[in-house]
Amino acid sequence: MTSRSPLVNRLAIAIGAIVLTAIVSMATTLAVSKSIEGNATAINIAGSLRMGAFQLVAAAAAGDRAGEDGPGLNVRITDYQERLAKPEILRSIPRTSDHPLAEQYQSVRQRWATVLKPALVNHEIGAPLSAGMVGAVEGYTREVDRLVSMLEMRTEARIDLLHLIQIISLIFSILVILALFLDLRNRVLKPLRKLMAIATAVGEKDFSHQANLKGSDELAQLGQAFDQMTSELALTYYELESRARQKTEELEVSHAALEVMHSASRGLFANHDLCSGAIPMLQDLERLLGIGPIRLFLHDKESAEPVEAITTASPKRPFYCRDHHCNACLVTPEVYDEMPLEDNDGRRLLLPIRTPGQLLGTLEVWYPADKGLPDTSRRLLETLSDQLATAIFLEKQITEEQQLTLAEERTVIARELHDSLAQSLSYLKMQVTRLRRLNIEGDHKPTHDSILDELSTGLNSAYRQLRELLATFRLKLDTPDLATALRKTIDEFSERLGKPVSFEYNLPPQTLSPNEEIHTLQIIREGLANAVKHADATDITVKVMFDSPQVRASVQDNGKGLPGGGQPINHYGLIIMQDRARTLGGKVQVNNKAEGGVEVALTFVPKSRNLIPTETSPA
Template sequence: MVKSPLVNRIILAVSAIVLTSIVSMSATLAISKSIEGSATAINAAGALRMGANQMLTRLSVLPTRPDASQNAKLFNAYENQLSGRAITSLIPAGSEHPLTQQHRLIIKLWKTNLLPMMEAHPQGSQITAQMIAEVNRFTEEVNKLVLLLEERTEARIDLLHLIQITSLVFSVLIVIALFLDLKNRVLRPLRKLVRVASAVGDQDFTQQANLKGSDELAQLGQAFDQMTSELALTYQELEDRAREKTEELEVSHTALQVMHATSRNLFANHDLCSGSIPMLQELEKLLRIGPIKLYLHDKETDEPVEAVTTASQKRPFYCRDHHCNACLVTPEAFDDLPAQDNDGRRLLLPIRIPGQILGTLEVWYPAGKNLPATTRRLLETLTDQLATAIFLEKQITEEQQQTLVEERTVIARELHDSLAQSLSYLKMQVTRLRRLNITGEHKAAHDDILHEFSTGLNSAYRQLRELLATFRLKLDTPDLATALNKTIDEFSERLGKRVEFEYTLPPQTLSPNEEIHSLQIVREGLANAVKHANATEISVHITFESPEVRAFIRDNGKGLPDDNQPINHYGLIIMADRARTLGGDLKVQNRATGGVEVSLTFIPKSRSLIPSQTSYA
């Protein structure tokens, strides 16, 4: 954690005082420990002098009970005292130290001179002058050792006094410096700050602390100075904020009016693109956002399907009115719009009704601008309106499809109960005429007329059956793609080999009526390839090249005779009628590689032709 300058100075001063105390106490403890036992060592060394003289006196006295080993014990005790812990504990380990050298000299004199003379001297005989001289010499060396021990102890004590005095002086200096620093950096700035605070309390914003530095009080003084400067601008800022809020409310009010006015058109014409693009573009101008895209969710596709966009370089595939250029923009203008690669941010809003998500609204806006809360609420209101419109459009489409199926069912039932019964009756009458035995010159003419009548009646009956199949045909599957997949599976089983299938139509491209006719044409083409062409390979390709839908059924069968349609092949005639109903073109022709190709091309009635390849608003 980073400390502030003022705290750092206080911590530094306190740390210096604490460190000085610790150093002083540590040095005192170390020196006290080092001189511990000095008095004992001095006393022990002094006792050596007395011990030497005592042994010399003892040798000159005649013992009452002679005992040679008693002197030996006395000599060993003296030698142990000479090398005892009381003295050696203060002798340094280094061989060059004077104490070490003096102690070794004393031991050497004892072992080499004094001890041999005392051991050789007879007990009770007179002490020689040489022994006295050696004892005196030994005593002088012991005195030197005692003097060295005393000097060493006094030096340690003097050092201890010096450390204590130095620590005291250093502590006093630190306290004085800390007091002066607090006076200059704390007390004086506090007086200025109190003066400025009193002035602010009196609504006088001209006072300034003018504190320099980087510590807390300097920063506080700078904050006071900044506060007094900003307080003068407070009322102006409040007015600016009030004006901004007023502008936001006006924008929100205008946006709500736009959505309210456009919602009528959106629900009236049941066209999501033409009904929503003007509103979305107006909202983009008001809210300064965009482009906006609308995606619909289809349970039969994994990816969302684009349904509306407010800015595009080329005409979208779902465009229904190819004379409309509302969403087309120039490449230069498109490159300036916010995008993932152009400093843009994206907001995704779900379009939902209770229990179901219908789509997603994708809103782009500049990355350096945050969307206000009012803008988000307006966009959420927009998603509610779009959800209602999409749900109603789906309901209307389903109702139209159901109505169409019911009408076709009624027509099929009426045809079956009226015209089909009449044709069946006529077929029975023709059968009766065939059984009549007519002879004479009119037999040939009678047979020709009867044959033509029978052929025409069979043709009419077959066409009626095709009409009944058409009227009764309905999509039991959710979409054309699923229905075609089931058809492909059916004819693959009949062929004994998989039928190649390609389908690239976007969802909701065709109306229910167009889906039924397209499905029936594909079924008829597959039936012809399986029943009449004796094909072993069949392929079906249904593609979308805006605005056209193209369907191809190809086989490798025996082909058409002389590149013409077979005589009385009413299936092909009905396929052509269906193509004309779709407003398209049907071609049935032999392929260069063998077999037949059935091609269907038409533009859905909800789309119009593109007048030119490229056009911009």
């Protein structure tokens, strides 16, 4: 019980002490007052014994006048003796025989019985008092006086004891009350004030106050519970405050990141170039979210592995870079080595770039392992992957639409040429044939035949060139990418050659625009056609290589080479190829190889986005 309720026990002890003091005080007071009860009567009776002794002596000296002045001497002696043994006196005398008061009372009674009473009985009535009688009376009265004094002293001692008990009880009660007050002040009032101050401070979000109460009573335990509660509340409050601050910072970062993504998405969709449109946005996101580098890989069906299309940080220029004036992704090796990569305590997050039913690529995000990646940052990156998926999907759609538009325009031109110029040339050829059948005689016949031969040669050449032009205009990219179209073209010419044509290709995805792809394909077809028709080649190799930022496409054969060792003059196919190269901003070179054969080489730098020109070149 004490260990469970020490405060209640202390209060119970204090109240019990006060009650016990009151009970003891009242009991002792009652006992003492009971012990001195009748002492006043005994003192009075004892005091009257002195007067009675003198009255007896006076009666003995005056003579016995019983019946006149009162009872006789013998009756008075009997009366006096009875008064000496009255109960009031006996109650005041202690029962123990060795008590001084009891001894004095016995001494008085003995002197009465042995000295004064015999002297009175033996005294002659009416005779004068003898010296012995006077001495006996005086000695007896002295003993009675001593008895009265002892009774008075005993009564006063009892009263003093009663006073002492009351004083002690009062002092003890005051001490108990004072101790109780001090205990209540130290153990109750002060702790309560501390607890109230802590409660008030907690209400004002101040968790620094501590009760620091010692002991094992209820208030001390309550104070310890308050201290623990305030510590836990402070920790919880600071944690919540830290979380709220962290969430606020994350929201601010998310808001800034969303603004960056929103503003950059316009350029991403309007620019139609992932590199220039996405890298600034990704670098801003890296600074805001504390991540990076970020890489974008596109899935190409012609490549077994995903092809890197974008990186935000690289110590050297990426392979696919088409703009050597741009240094957006280039960083120093020291900066690159500090980034969270696999060898530098980094973690990688892979996010799919997908549209419904189609996986377009993968977004690779590196972040520090010690900091981790918050959920808000992850959700932002997922939103980014959705934006990139939309941009890439729209880019592919636009590319296909431009290819289709370009092919349709060229088909229209081919149809117009076929319906107009081709028919006119056919008509002229028919007219030349009719003129040749006419028999013209005379001196003008040689001139006439020469003119007809020139007309026929010119018309045949024009008609052949027109057919090649129509075949060129009807050529279109009916496959989703240049590599597939080139393979189909090579398969076609391999059948015509009777032997497989070698093919090397390393162009990154989406390097060329539809216009650039069409012109590149047509130049390669022209080179293959020349090699198969005129070179008598047995080995033909086609290479389409990317040497950043330049594209080089070549057709090499081991045939008989060009006559004269240089580029042919006024060759219709070469003129077309050169026109196409100028359209691409590049050039075509046709030269004999040292080991034999001819090489047709096209070199140009692809542009970020070549739109379909408004005016189609004659080629």
